[in-house]
Amino acid sequence: MTATPLPRTGTAPDGDTPAEAAPAEAAPAPDTAAVADHTAAGPATGAGAAEAVEALLLVDLQTAFVTGDEAVPDAARVLDRGRALLARARAAGALVVHLQNDGAPGTVDEPHTPGWELHLPVRPGPRESVIRKSEDDGFDGTPLGALLDGAGVRALALCGVLSEMCVAATARTALTRDFRVVLPHDAHATYDIPAAAGISERVPAALSARAAEWALGDEVEIVPRAADVTFTAPRRGR
Numbered sequence: 001m002t003a004t005p006l007p008r009t010g011t012a013p014d015g016d017t018p019a020e021a022a023p024a025e026a027a028p029a030p031d032t033a034a035v036a037d038h039t040a041a042g043p044a045t046g047a048g049a050a051e052a053v054e055a056l057l058l059v060d061l062q063t064a065f066v067t068g069d070e071a072v073p074d075a076a077r078v079l080d081r082g083r084a085l086l087a088r089a090r091a092a093g094a095l096v097v098h099l100q101n102d103g104a105p106g107t108v109d110e111p112h113t114p115g116w117e118l119h120l121p122v123r124p125g126p127r128e129s130v131i132r133k134s135e136d137d138g139f140d141g142t143p144l145g146a147l148l149d150g151a152g153v154r155a156l157a158l159c160g161v162l163s164e165m166c167v168a169a170t171a172r173t174a175l176t177r178d179f180r181v182v183l184p185h186d187a188h189a190t191y192d193i194p195a196a197a198g199i200s201e202r203v204p205a206a207l208s209a210r211a212a213e214w215a216l217g218d219e220v221e222i223v224p225r226a227a228d229v230t231f232t233a234p235r236r237g238r
Contacts, residue, residue, distance in 0.1 A: 050182045050223050054234040055153045056089040058082055059138065059160030059167050059188075060101045064108035064115025072161055073205045074189040081187035081226035082120060082159050093233035095151050096128040099138045101166065136169035145177060152236035155180035157229045159187035164212035175219050183213055184226040 061082055066075040089096050098118055103109035109116045111132075122130055131142050139145050148156065156179055158171055167188045174181045190212065193203035213222050223229060 049228050049230065050221055051155070052092075052230040052232040053094070053155040053157045053180070053182050054232055055095040055097065055148060055151070055156040056085055056231065057097050057099060057138065057144075057156055057158045057160075057170060058086065058120065059099045059158055059170055060109075060162070061098070061119050061160050062100060062109055062115060063117050063119050065161045066119050070108050070115065072189045072191055074209075078159065078161065078187060078189045079119065081184065085157065085159055085184075085187060085226050085229060086120060088229075089231045090123070090128070092231035093127060094231040095148070095153055095234055097138075097144065097147065098122055098128075098130045099144075099160070099166070099170070100130055100132045102132050102134045136166045137173050138166065138170035139173040139177070140169075148179070150236070151234040153179070153234045155182070157182040157184065157231075159184060159226065161189055163188045163190040163209040164215075165190070168212050168216060171216055171220060175216070180221070181216075181219070182221045182223060182229055183216070184223050184229050185210070185213065186224065187226040188213070 061079070064070045065072055066079055072078065086096065098120070100116070100118055101109050102111045103116065118130065122128065124130070129147070131138065131144050131147070133140065133142050135141060156174060158167055158174075158181065160167055167183075171181050171183060188209060190205050190209050192205045193200075193208050195202045213220070216222075
């Protein structure tokens with residue numbers, strides 16, 4: 001794969017993404033403040049808009065990771081975007097899956113501790129469910145793949161934490177299973193990477209999150225905003 005300095009975005013087969021424009025001035029390096037400026041209003045159309053997806057995976061939006069001292073730096077933004085995505089997915093009749101990590105004993109997400117609880121409310125039903133997992137990859141040892149296949153889902157969007165761990169691992173497996181994957185840039189987050197002697201200074205969380213989505217390769221569709229994601233009901237749910 002040949003890397004380019006431009007952000008990677010998905011190209012919708014129906015022509016929603018416009019033709020390649022003339023080169024523009026290079027964008028500044030992403031930072032937390034700039035990312036937080038994106039709005040959750042939508043859905044959007046035009047340059048950033050992606051073809052509709054049939055499922056939303058909310059990855060590890062658990063209390064420990066989005067509130068209090070253990071929260072990721074951009075927790076408020078990720079929760080805001082997650083709520084907006086969840087509302088639109090429900091309204092469209094898309095499949096909604098809340099992935100919930102079962103941490104090891106003594107960790108902040110140890111099962112049945114306050115930090116383990118999902119932060120956004122769940123509406124259990126035929127089109128919304130919770131899947132618990134013990135690995136980064138939401139497909140590993142869980143019924144996620146069977147659930148998506150059974151509903152006829154072919155395209156999905158992800159949001160949540162942590163960008164380089166559970167979000168990336170789940171997105172990568174979805175791609176290998178031939179799902180179309182949309183990842184809104186402003187709807188996932190991680191922690192700062194601490195400085196390491198002889199290796200690097202501290203890496204801000206926003207840069208780490210950007211590197212994580214870039215590392216997913218050319219098949220993932222990265223859109224700038226959660227507002228660029230639209231939903232439809234899966235074929236077998238219509």
